Structures are given as structure tokens and as C-alpha cells.
Amino acid sequence: MPVIIPADSVGLVSPQTLHIDTPITLDCGRTLASYDLVYETYGKLNTDKSNAVLICHALSGDHHAAGYHDMDDKKPGWWDTAIGPGKAIDTNYFFVVSLNNLGGCKGSTGPTSINPETGKIYGPDFPIVTVSDWVESQSVLADHLAIQQWAAVVGGSLGGMQAMQWAISQPERLRHALIIAAAPKLSAQNIAFNEVARTAIKSDPDFHDGHYTAHNTLPRHGLGLARMLGHITYLSDVAMGEKFGRALRNDTINYGYDVDFQIESYLRYQSENFVDRFDANTYLLMTKALDYFDPAKEFNDDLTATMAQIKAKCLVVSFSTDWRFSPERSNEIVNAMLNAGTDVTYAEIEAHQGHDAFLMSIGRYIDIFQTYMQKIAAEDGDS
Amino acid sequence: MPVIIPADSVGLVSPQTLHIDTPITLDCGRTLASYDLVYETYGKLNTDKSNAVLICHALSGDHHAAGYHDMDDKKPGWWDTAIGPGKAIDTNYFFVVSLNNLGGCKGSTGPTSINPETGKIYGPDFPIVTVSDWVESQSVLADHLAIQQWAAVVGGSLGGMQAMQWAISQPERLRHALIIAAAPKLSAQNIAFNEVARTAIKSDPDFHDGHYTAHNTLPRHGLGLARMLGHITYLSDVAMGEKFGRALRNDTINYGYDVDFQIESYLRYQSENFVDRFDANTYLLMTKALDYFDPAKEFNDDLTATMAQIKAKCLVVSFSTDWRFSPERSNEIVNAMLNAGTDVTYAEIEAHQGHDAFLMSIGRYIDIFQTYMQKIAAEDGDS
Numbered sequence: 001m002p003v004i005i006p007a008d009s010v011g012l013v014s015p016q017t018l019h020i021d022t023p024i025t026l027d028c029g030r031t032l033a034s035y036d037l038v039y040e041t042y043g044k045l046n047t048d049k050s051n052a053v054l055i056c057h058a059l060s061g062d063h064h065a066a067g068y069h070d071m072d073d074k075k076p077g078w079w080d081t082a083i084g085p086g087k088a089i090d091t092n093y094f095f096v097v098s099l100n101n102l103g104g105c106k107g108s109t110g111p112t113s114i115n116p117e118t119g120k121i122y123g124p125d126f127p128i129v130t131v132s133d134w135v136e137s138q139s140v141l142a143d144h145l146a147i148q149q150w151a152a153v154v155g156g157s158l159g160g161m162q163a164m165q166w167a168i169s170q171p172e173r174l175r176h177a178l179i180i181a182a183a184p185k186l187s188a189q190n191i192a193f194n195e196v197a198r199t200a201i202k203s204d205p206d207f208h209d210g211h212y213t214a215h216n217t218l219p220r221h222g223l224g225l226a227r228m229l230g231h232i233t234y235l236s237d238v239a240m241g242e243k244f245g246r247a248l249r250n251d252t253i254n255y256g257y258d259v260d261f262q263i264e265s266y267l268r269y270q271s272e273n274f275v276d277r278f279d280a281n282t283y284l285l286m287t288k289a290l291d292y293f294d295p296a297k298e299f300n301d302d303l304t305a306t307m308a309q310i311k312a313k314c315l316v317v318s319f320s321t322d323w324r325f326s327p328e329r330s331n332e333i334v335n336a337m338l339n340a341g342t343d344v345t346y347a348e349i350e351a352h353q354g355h356d357a358f359l360m361s362i363g364r365y366i367d368i369f370q371t372y373m374q375k376i377a378a379e380d381g382d383s
Numbered sequence: 384m385p386v387i388i389p390a391d392s393v394g395l396v397s398p399q400t401l402h403i404d405t406p407i408t409l410d411c412g413r414t415l416a417s418y419d420l421v422y423e424t425y426g427k428l429n430t431d432k433s434n435a436v437l438i439c440h441a442l443s444g445d446h447h448a449a450g451y452h453d454m455d456d457k458k459p460g461w462w463d464t465a466i467g468p469g470k471a472i473d474t475n476y477f478f479v480v481s482l483n484n485l486g487g488c489k490g491s492t493g494p495t496s497i498n499p500e501t502g503k504i505y506g507p508d509f510p511i512v513t514v515s516d517w518v519e520s521q522s523v524l525a526d527h528l529a530i531q532q533w534a535a536v537v538g539g540s541l542g543g544m545q546a547m548q549w550a551i552s553q554p555e556r557l558r559h560a561l562i563i564a565a566a567p568k569l570s571a572q573n574i575a576f577n578e579v580a581r582t583a584i585k586s587d588p589d590f591h592d593g594h595y596t597a598h599n600t601l602p603r604h605g606l607g608l609a610r611m612l613g614h615i616t617y618l619s620d621v622a623m624g625e626k627f628g629r630a631l632r633n634d635t636i637n638y639g640y641d642v643d644f645q646i647e648s649y650l651r652y653q654s655e656n657f658v659d660r661f662d663a664n665t666y667l668l669m670t671k672a673l674d675y676f677d678p679a680k681e682f683n684d685d686l687t688a689t690m691a692q693i694k695a696k697c698l699v700v701s702f703s704t705d706w707r708f709s710p711e712r713s714n715e716i717v718n719a720m721l722n723a724g725t726d727v728t729y730a731e732i733e734a735h736q737g738h739d740a741f742l743m744s745i746g747r748y749i750d751i752f753q754t755y756m757q758k759i760a761a762e763d764g765d766s
Contacts, residue, residue, distance in 0.1 A: 028638035128638045188623035188646040192615045195647045196608060198640060203604035205588055221586035225579060229612070232575045240571035246677065253675060255411035255511045257581060257667055260674065263571040264578045284640055291643065292636060294629065323706075 010067035038107030039099035043091035055098040056155030056162035062106035065098035088369040103129040111281035124210025152176035156358035183329035194287040197226035224271035236321035236354030303336035319357040393450035421490030422482035426474035438481040439538030439545035445489035448481040471752035486512040494664035507593025535559035539741035566712035568677040577670040580609035607654030619704035619737030686719035702740040
């Protein structure tokens with residue numbers, strides 16, 4: 001049965017592809033002679049091109065942030081709670097740009113793309129891409145769209161890190177950065193979880209050192225394990241407890257090694273669902289981009305000096321039960337910004353949903369988000 | 384170079400094996416006609432047999448809790464910080480019994496043992512053993528040692544759950560239960576981590592449905608992954624940060640998928656070290672024993688009614704940064720005990736080491752532990 005598209009949806013949308021022939025040299029030292037970026041836009045760019053908002057996606061996200069690709073879609077884009085007419089990022093006012101990042105697996109050039117130099121897919125030979133590289137490639141997309149300055153760059157989690165990096169390394173090209181559920185760099189524990197995920201993928205015999213496509217296989221078990229583990233870190237203990245508790249899948253325990261508890265079924269389902277829609281080499285790449293993110297490194301590990309680069313105004317948001325990037329990590333960002341004299345607004349949202357809260361329709365969060373975006377629109381109207 | 388055995392060590396110790404021919408019927412419904420329990424003892428049983436302390440081990444522990452097996456041992460037993468002459472569990476006074484649990488892989492009957500009915504190793508056909516089953520088999524060991532009543536049953540983590548179960552199901556057979564870094568049952572998040580570990584083991588092609596010995600293989604990758612993940616949950620974010628931070632193994636990042644950070648090397652080392660000394664089927668069994676532990680289930684999920692069974696006095700200890708079994712989980716135990724009228728002492732220890740703190744020499748923890756044990760000794764002297 002086709003969906004009935006809600007009135008506050010951006011409606012049916014189609015991705016576009018920008019082919020870029022200007023070479024990009026990445027942080028790792030390698031150069032891509034050409035590359036594609038797939039993106040979607042919602043709303044209309046105004047005549048003075050002052051209403052553009054860039055959405056940056058997280059680890060497993062893509063360009064499809066809002067609306068529907070066709071009438072048979074069961075679900076809208078991944079941030080449809082926040083983007084649409086009358087929503088926090090109001091497409092009646094803003095022109096929203098959402099892309100699949102370089103190194104992704106949903107259409108932008110990445111490990112699943114053909115390497116024009118060899119005629120074969122890149123696979124594991126695709127270079128590691130950093131958050132800075134993404135900002136660089138996103139600025140090429142901005143140039144193409146003739147957007148000299150974003151009204152705002154917005155993202156959650158790894159997306160929030162991109163918004164932060166934009167504000168630090170391209171200070172003239174954005175007026176606002178919205179940094180949601182992020183951290184100034186990963187902790188040892190964050191890196192440890194990523195390393196377990198990578199080890200799971202790499203030790204799957206179907207991984208073949210990343211050349212699984214050539215072997216007509218997929219590292220399903222390894223990628224599935226990585227996703228299961230990811231899910232645990234995205235949810236809070238409280239949220240998992242409320243959703244599943246110790247509920248059994250059947251009435252009794254099995255006294256065996258099959259699924260006993262509903263939480264186990266849920267994780268299995270999530271992982272099986274994921275391996276069919278995501279590329280393992282891209283997953284590895286994304287986790288390394290996370291691990292490597294550390295903008296203060298260029299500034300002698302001085303986070304205040306780093307934030308002193310920023311000219312944009314910032315909104316930083318964290319969630320009380322997020323233990324992946326906890327409120328303490330947002331405090332580090334905010335304290336450095338305050339020391340650096342950045343114009344920053346901070347909100348810690350009480351929410352039991354853990355890290356995933358940034359994707360959800362949580363009253364106070366959406367209120368603050370919307371109010372902040374309305375302020376941007378009003379500033380723009382004044383100028 | 385041989386070790387110099389410290390003066391406060393129990394010194395050189397030798398395990399003993401008790402062969403039991405009285406059948407045991409397990410919670411799963413299956414019966415073992417006979418089984419072995421390997422154990423060590425430290426100190427001397429007094430004439431009225433009132434000074435015996437039972438040590439219960441956690442997931443990957445064994446009977447070797449204190450002292451050295453030979454002069455070439457690099458490390459003493461796993462709880463040598465707490466057991467020895469003049470230590471918290473003072474072997475100058477107490478007679479300490481420490482066994483490898485049924486289902487273990489260090490000498491007691493378990494998946495690596497020969498099934499007398501088939502002449503082949505049990506492997507995955509070994510029945511799942513519960514915490515209640517362990518208490519039952521430990522009480523057979525107590526009978527054999529002519530210990531009618533333990534002065535104390537002591538354990539951390541899964542070991543603390545055994546101490547709790549003893550107090551609930553054999554109330555006359557212990558005077559004290561020391562329940563350290565435990566929980567009254569696992570949360571959905573706890574179960575989720577166990578399920579990821581199990582999935583890692585079971586999806587390793589070298590696992591062969593648990594029959595890896597028959598195939599002359601070992602599920603090294605799967606068991607290693609389980610151990611890596613376990614380690615993350617044993618340490619706090621703070622402790623990992625202090626120990627490793629974002630320190631690199633070499634001077635620069637690789638822009639590749641090999642080890643960049645020291646935390647990654649550490650986890651790899653821990654996992655490689657573990658797979659040579661632990662059995663994968665036993666690991667699965669232990670995680671299920673954890674998942675199934677829920678003593679209140681027999682009492683209509685009423686934890687107070689459960690604790691009302693207890694006649695022993697209890698010491699409950701938690702650690703501030705333990706996020707595997709957090710202080711909140713110990714509070715659940717303590718609150719139910721208080722409601723039930725149990726004589727309970729509770730201490731939450733400020734410690735940055737996370738769950739592993741229970742194995743460490745942390746001042747206030749050891750002080751409280753020692754004071755409590757001295758009180759037991761004094762009571763015993765009075766009687």
C-alpha cells in the first residue's frame with residue numbers, strides 16, 4: 001500500500017549527482033583525480049543565496065535525510081523528524097542540502113565505486129577520508145551550488161563533528177554551526193569499540209582483505225557484529241531496559257545457545273537488515289574518520305585555540321543518557337568555545353534514548369532546535 | 384628467573400580434585416552421573432570447622448585465587464590482592480576454599496571434559512549450568528570437606544551472584560555473604576553485550592557448532608573478539624583514558640586499517656593472550672549463566688521476598704565507575720535487603736578502575752573488606 005505523504009513532509013525527492021573533475025588531495029596524501037557527490041535538496045535557494053543549510057550525516061547515514069524517494073517507501077529520510085515544512089529546519093524558509101559523503105556507499109565515490117585508473121572497484125584501496133576532507137569536498141559542492149556562505153551547517157554525532165570542523169577550518173563560509181551529540185575527539189573507549197567492530201569485519205573469512213566483491217562474497221557476520229555492537233552504544237541502558245527489559249522471545253528460557261531474550265532477536269534483526277544495505281569497507285572508513293577526528297591536534301592540543309578560529313555562532317546540544325558522546329564531551333566543546341569567546345548556546349536535553357536521541361522527536365530538543373533555526377531565519381531577514 | 388614469594392602470600396599451592404559419583408540434576412533438567420571439581424585451599428580448617436570461606440569466581444576465573452603453582456609462575460592467583468596472611472581474607476585465621484566451577488575449563492568437569500557416556504569430549508553437548516547449579520555443586524564440595532556452614536561466601540561480579548544465591552537458597556549454610564560488584568539480574572544492555580560475544584564465537588567458521596576440538600581448530604577470532612569486548616566493559620572510560628588516552632602506537636597515524644592507537648594494541652594483546660587459555664564453549668556457558676541469573680524469578684519477581692530468605696549477614700560493595708554492574712544495581716540489592724530486614728552493610732567505593740576494581744588493591748575497598756572479615760573472625764572467636 002502506498003504511503004500517504006504527510007503535510008509536513010518535503011514530499012517526493014530525487015537525488016542528484018555532481019561529478020567533480022577538479023582533483024582533491026586528501027589528508028592521507030593521496031589524490032582523487034575526479035569524484036562524484038550524490039546529494040538531495042529540500043526547499044528553495046533564495047535570490048541572495050543566504051538561506052542554505054548543509055546537513056552532515058553520521059556513520060551509517062546518507063544523502064536521503066528527508067522526504068520519500070517514491071510512493072512505495074516505507075520510511076522517509078533519516079532526519080525527517082527535523083527537516084520539512086514547519087519543522088525545526090523549516091523548508092518553507094531554508095534551502096537544505098544533504099549529501100552522501102566521499103567514501104560513502106550510497107552513490108558518492110567510495111570503496112564500492114570504479115577506480116577510473118584501474119577500471120575495477122576501489123574496495124579496500126579507496127583512501128581513508130577524514131572529517132577535514134569531507135569539509136573540503138562539501139565546500140566544492142557549495143561552490144557548485146553557488147553558495148558562498150551557509151546559513152548553518154548542522155549535524156549529529158559524526159555529523160556534528162563535521163559542523164564543528166566547518167566552523168574551525170572554513171570560518172567565513174558559515175554563519176551558524178549546530179553541533180549535536182558530538183565530541184571534540186574520541187576517547188580511548190570510543191576507539192576501543194570501533195576497533196572491536198573493525199576486527200569483527202576484518203576477521204570474517206568472507207572479507208578477503210576487503211576484496212569481497214571480487215570473491216563474490218560479503219562479510220555478513222563481521223559487518224553484522226559491528227552493527228550489533230554499534231546499536232548497543234547508540235541506545236542507553238535505560239532505553240534498552242524500557243524497550244526490552246528481560247522479556248523472553250518465547251515463554252521460557254531454552255537452556256541452549258539460541259535466542260532467549262527479545263533484546264537478542266532485536267540485535268540480530270538490526271544486524272541482518274544492515275548488512276544488505278551497507279558496505280563493509282565504507283564502515284571501516286567511517287570508523288577511522290571518527291578515530292582520527294581531533295581538530296585540536298593542529299593547534300598543539302589546545303582546544304580553546306582551536307575554537308578561536310570560529311566566527312560562526314554555535315548551538316551545542318547533548319542528551320543526558322548518551323554514553324557514546326556524553327554531555328561531559330559537549331561540555332568540553334562548550335567550555336573551549338566560551339574561553340575562546342565564541343558565541344555559543346548550549347542545551348543538555350533530558351532524554352532516556354541515549355545517543356540515538358538526536359534523531360528523535362523529543363519535545364524540548366526539537367523546540368530548542370526550531371527556535372534556534374527561526375532566529376537564524378530572522379537574522380537573515382534583517383540583513 | 385624464579386619469583387621471590389612475598390611474605391604475605393599463601394606461597395606455593397596445589398590444586399586438588401574431588402570426584403563426585405552422586406548424580407546432580409541441573410536446572411536445565413539434565414543429569415550428570417558424575418563430575419569432578421578442582422579446588423585449592425589456603426590456611427587451615429579449625430577444629431570446629433567454623434573458619435571456612437568459599438571464594439566464587441567470575442566469568443573467566445578459576446580455582447587458582449591466591450599463591451603460586453610453582454616458582455616459575457610470573458603472576459599469583461587472580462585474587463591474591465585479597466587472600467593471604469594479613470590480607471583482607473586473612474589465611475592466618477581463615478580456611479579458604481576456591482574451586483573451578485562446574486562447566487569451567489580449568490579442571491572441573493565442563494565442555495572440555497570427556498563425557499563418560501560417549502567416551503568423547505562433551506564440547507557443545509555439555510549442559511548449560513546456572514548459578515543455582517553452582518551453589519548446589521559447591522555444597523557437595525562443602526559436604527566433602529565436612530564444612531556444615533561457611534563463615535562467609537565471597538565473590539565479585541558473577542562470583543558475587545553466587546554468594547547472593549547461596550544466601551538465598553542455602554540460608555543455614557553460611558553466616559556471611561560478601562556480594563561485590565554484582566547485580567540482582569542482568570539488564571537488557573548486559574545481555575546485549577553477552578549476545579554480541581556469543582555471536583562472535585558462534586559465527587567464527589572455526590567454531591564448527593562447538594565441535595572445534597574434533598575439527599582440530601579453535602575459534603580464535605570469535606573468542607578473541609568476545610574478550611576484547613569484555614575488556615571494554617570491565618574498564619571505565621576514565622581508566623581507559625588515563626591508561627591509554629589517544630596515545631599512538633607509533634608516532635603518526637597510518638591512514639590505514641592497522642593499529643594506530645595503543646588502546647587497539649592492548650585489546651589485541653589481551654584477546655590473543657586469552658584464546659590460548661580459555662575454552663570457547665565454557666565462555667558461552669558462562670555468559671548464559673549470567674543472562675539466566677534472576678533469583679527473584681522464583682519469588683514472583685519480588686526481590687524483597689527473595690531477600691527475605693536470607694539469614695546470613697551481608698556486605699554489598701560497588702564501585703563508582705563500574706558501568707557493567709553499576710552502584711545503582713547494588714542499590715537494588717541493598718534496598719531489597721533492607722526491606723526484607725536483612726542485616727546488610729553497603730559501601731560504594733570511589734574508584735576510577737570500573738568493574739575490574741573488585742580485583743584491585745584499592746585502599747578504602749580493602750580496608751572495608753578486611754574490617755568486615757575481621758568482624759567475622761571476632762564473632763567466630765566469641766561463639
